[in-house]
Amino acid sequence: MFTEIILDCFYYVLIGNLCCIALLSGLRIYFIEKSSSSEYISLNSDEPFVSIHYAICDEPPIMVLDTLNSFRALEYSNFEVIIVSNNHTNEHSWKPIEAFCQSFTNFHFFHFDKIDGFKAGALNIALDKMSSNCEYIFTVDADYQLKPSALKIAVGTLIAKGVDLLQFPQDYRNVCDHTEGLQVNYKHYFECYLSSMDVSKTALPTGTLSLIKTGVFRTGLKWPSSTITEDAHFGINLLSNGFKIGFSNISIGLGTMPTTVVDYSKQSKRWVFGNFQTLILTLRQTRLSIKKKFKLYTMLSAWINLLAIPIIITFITIPLIFIYPEALFQLYLLIFLSVMYHALTQMYILNITSMGNWRSTLKAFLIHTGTIEIGAFYWLTYFIKRDKPFIRTNKYLVSSNNSLIFYLLPILLFVASIALVIVGKTYLWMILFPISVVAMIGKIQLENELAYSKLNLFQTMMK
Structure with missing residues (x-):
């Protein structure tokens, strides 16, 4: 019974x-709704000052130096780079980066053995260290290399779209015909979920290749450290304060896909758990409409x-x-x-x-x-x-x-x-x-x- x-x-x-x-x-x-549009506006006028924020944690020096050299090759002259090495004590990984940065006046390196807040904490330190005349902030993950036209496209398109934050798709360089399943599985989030949210200007940032107006942070907002997907959480905070977030489906930088099941699983767990943390926060928000919340639930899930x-x-x-x-x-x-x-x-x-x-x-x-x-x-x-x-x-x-x-x-x-x-x-x-x-x-x-x-x-x- x-x-x-x-x-x-x-x-x-x-x-x-x-x-x-x-x-x-x-x-x-x-x-x-799939958006294959790769329309963009390349900046041809005066170049606003951009601060590139680059947080690293015990990364391979050769990879970091390749990224920094991609910054040097940008077809854009009015920028600085704030590198924040954090939460490790391995001098073999950060000393070569410090030495490299000493050769360039617009590259500023900082190392901290221990900080709170993980990546969000490092990005908040970068906010404190950037130049006061900065108009835009551009976040880049440790493994990404920018294409030479990246900043011209990013700044020009953000201005044309009239948004406060503009997100670009994550793209990868360690690809071939034999990795097409991985590529499509990653790409579907950007080409379906984020692209469809560009119309309503509710596309959540993904932490890398994000261009942000500095005025956003002058309102008192910071990178939140209470969730492990600080990017999506930050996007919810922006939308709750009336800011607009756009998405441009054009590749401006290349990163690396995971190479082992262990690392792929770690990444998946971070996205699943962190986005669910943010989904719960979205449920509690009172300044977002019901329709906007349902769109955000779709992205976060x-x-x-x-x-x-x-x-x-x-x-x-x-x-x-x-x-x-x-x-x-x-x-x-x-x-x-x-x-x-x-x-x-x-x-x-x-x-x-x-x-x-x-x-x-x-x-x-x-x-x-x-x-x-x-x-x-x-x-x-x-x-x-x-x-x-x-x-x-x-x-x-x-x-x-x-x-x-x-x-x-x-x-x-x-x-x-x-x-x-x-x-x-x-x-x-x-x-x-x-x-x-x-x-x-x-x-x-x-x-x-x-x-x-x-x-x-x-x-x-x-x-």
Whole structure:
């Protein structure tokens, strides 16, 4: 009797969860719109003074020097660079950078063994150190190299759009035909989510390649350190204070994709958890309209999925297949519908990004499934502990051996499906087995593309 009540509860929970998946999918499809526009305005008049803020933390010196040399090659003369090395004591990584900066009057280097606030704290220090006549601030991540026309395009386009912050897409240099799944999976956020928010001027910044009017900070705003995605949080604060945020879908700088599963997972966890922290803050905002909030929810949940409950119920109920096979069939059918609803929505969005190239779409979808458990579970840890440390993505080329835990989800699903065959419940096997196969192929595809990402990065560093 008690077990039957529990199964009934699971049934209604899955129906509710499926409705939530349908709602989230509907919001994504309703609000997103692919923008392939690469229109921009290159500045031809007087050059306003720009302060480039560059926070680094124990990065490979050769990579940092390449970035600084890309600043020197800018087709723009009226700028300074504030480099803030922070939260480490490795002199071998920051001393060469300090020596390099001493040769240039507009490059200002600062090192701090320990600061509060992680990257946000470093960027706030840069605000205090910049020149008083600065009109714009341009943030650049440690691994990014700017194209020579970057500042001319950024300043000219921001002025033309009439916004207070202008975000540009993240783009990568360690790419090739064998990394197209990774590329599309990254690109879909910018070409669908951020592009669609440019019309309403509610595109959230992503922390790098962001041009900001200094007047924004003169109102008392700072980079917030209470979340681990300080960029999205800062964007919410801007919108709440009536500022406008635009997006221009043109590549002006190239960074590096992760090269190991460990670092890719760290990055995914940071985006999932940090954006959920910011989503909760958005819920509490009283100065944003309901429609604007729904748009922001769509952006902030881009890396999140609602498959945790179906996954948990799957493994809890497998021991009951001998007693309640018909009831389990109903449950597993709802689980299958939940997975399919999410999968079809994600493939639709990725297909928009790849401009109908189904080969690229399929590869990107497999990359998505490679860490689907992070999107399913990691945001839920917010309800256990609301604060987590900022997790850096390693920029050094290192070897990495994946543990069995990385493959745990597809292995468990596969074992469960085989057990169903053994006991003769083939109709349940037909639901679980395809999911386990796709999940395993996704992890293999992710490993393969990250290996090429590492090879490409090594080749670019050797040039």
